[in-house]
Amino acid sequence: MSDKPYVLAVKALVRDEAGRFLILRRSLQSRLFGGQWDLPGGKVDPGEPFDAGLIREIAEETGLEIEIERVAGATEFDLPKIRAAVLIMEARCEPGEARTCEEHDLHEWVERKDLDKVEFSRDLAKFVRDYLDRAAT
Secondary structure, three states, X not given: OOOOOEEEEEEEEEEOOOOOEEEEEEOOOOOOOOOOEEOOEEEOOOOOXXXXXXXXXXXXXXXXXXXXXXXXXXXXXXXXXXXXXXXXXXXXXXXXXOOOOOOEEEEEEEOHHHHHHOOEOHHHHHHHHHHHHHHHO
């Protein structure tokens, strides 16, 4: 058993009005996963409801307001000092222009058919492939 603590993180498959998904590229200066694509979201603060944490994180990272629709699934990341249990939600964004923050250097809107071609981190890529497989059935 690992002595690293678990933390809760939340991410979202955020869709726009055209049904495209928002992805963010982690900055090369990022400590973890630099240069890889990510879904918006982050860690939940102690005592914070996870839905409020997700709404806050996405607003901080992209400037967008979202409406959470449902649970998409979960995965986990084994990081140097922690283990992150990652809850991934489906959400749609309110009209607005996305921006990036210091954690990310680029954002793109991607069609569903192209989502599995994105260079996500290993654990997130597996989640996305499984998610797309479930959605196809």
